[in-house]
Amino acid sequence: MKKSRHDLTQGNIFKNLLHLAVPIFLSNLLQDAFNIVDMIFVGRLGSAALAAVGLSGNLLRLIGVFALGISTGTAIMVAQFIGAKKRAEGEDIAMQALILCVVFAIGISCVGYLLAERGLRLMRTDDEEVIRLGVAYMQVTLLGMVTMFLSMTLNSIFRGAGDAVTPMIVLIFATVLNIILDPLLIFGWWKFPRLGVVGSAYATVIGRGVAAVIMFYLCFSGRGPISLKYVKRRINLSAMGQILRIGVFSSMQGFWRHLSRLGFMWFIGPYGKSAIAAYTVCMRLRVIVMTPGFGIANAVSPMVGQNLGANQIDRAEKSAQIGNWVAIVMMSLIGILFFLFPQIFLGIFTNDMEVIGIGSLFLRYLSPTFGFIAISLVLGRALNGAGDTFSPMAITLICQVGVGLILVITISYLIGLPGVWIGIALSNVLQGTMMWFWYRRGAWKAKKLVGEE
Secondary structure, eight states, X not given: OGGGOOOTTSSOHHHHHHHHHHHHHHHHHHHHHHHHHHHHHHHTTOHHHHHHHHHHHHHHHHHTHHHHHHHHHHHHHHHHHHHTTOHHHHHHHHHHHHHHHHHHHHHHHHHHHHXXXXXXXXXXXXXXXXXXXHHHXXXXXXXXXXXXXXXXXXXXXXXXXXXXXXXXXHHHHHHHHHHHHHHHHHHOOTTSOOOTHHHHHHHHHHHHHHHHHHHHHXXXXXXXXXXXXXXXXXXXXXXXXHHHHHHHHHHXXXXXXXXXXXXXXXXXXXXXXXXXXXXXXXXHHHHHHHHHHHHHHHHHHHHHHHHHHTTOHHHHHHHHHHHHHHHHHHHHXXXXXXXXXXXXXXXXXXXXXXXXXXXXXXXXXXXXXXHHHHHHHHHHHHHHHTTOOHHHHHHHIIIIIIIIHHHHHHHHHHHSHHHHHHHHHHHHHHHHHHHHHHHHXXXXXXXOHHHHO
């Protein structure tokens, strides 16, 4: 545990990047592997089950932006306090963040549980089987929402302090448990009840819950990079306000991003459940391609944060530049494979030839834009690490919700369903380009959150 802690303000930048990025990448890869297994199991229940999980998942990710805001604000502040050698302040921030998680999760669970069916019906699907399965899946997941909030924030606390290895180890254990529970609860193997789609939701909640409990134990026993053993158990409204002020724009960025996904789904809905299923599978494959990008981006953020906290601006800039090029190369190479062999990758999830045909066309439009997605990911996280969460949010709003939806509406009106795929691809290109221009302006270098404190 102690060997996994790392001072990101010293040493070789590329080695520091790998020290954080590799465990984060492996963690994301493992999580994606679980998501793939989960989709494979759910896919065996039929296209209605696949569409239900796809629709519900998009709504749940929209709700999850609140957890993203808290975890992002926490990671930024912890990283900058650690870089400035102010550990006690960083530990207090971590405590306040966990309190915020519990409060927000309980409130969201209560409201979301009651509005689950209404949310699904807004997605313009008239398939009652899809609605029924989706409501059950959403309600179980919402009841366990606190596990998602806590696990996301605890991971951010560890990574902000320079430790990405411990969250990876915990995630390995939790994901293996999740994968074991999936077929047991979905299909009712051995003496377990056959729960169908709902079984997948239960498996996910249990896996997240176990991960949160382990991370809690490490923090409160003093074995984590941030120790909460001696931190006062009190509510600090000032610290909570700082977390929320920084994180609110990350929440809004996630909100706009997922709102655009829901908007895209809204236009896909009338084309039938095969189109919805194809979109769901392709977006899952998109996440797989983004996994190395997320690993690099989530490593760049604390590197920028700690180095700005230590007033090493040039080192922070070099960290972002190196990470950006590594992500572009990796994601572009994977995108080439998806472009050349879309049927092979789609066939992993479904044997429905109509779904594969629709999805293959989408992948061929989407895969050439993966390099632009890499730019948006890494430089957006670099700006976040500096404390600038507003600019990435504004760029996401303009490109995804504004221009992206306009393109989807216009082109799909002219040529039908392929117009949706073209509009999504063009919005990715625009977002990556705008993020690069904003980063190059350099205003983020003047951010000094710890200095103001």
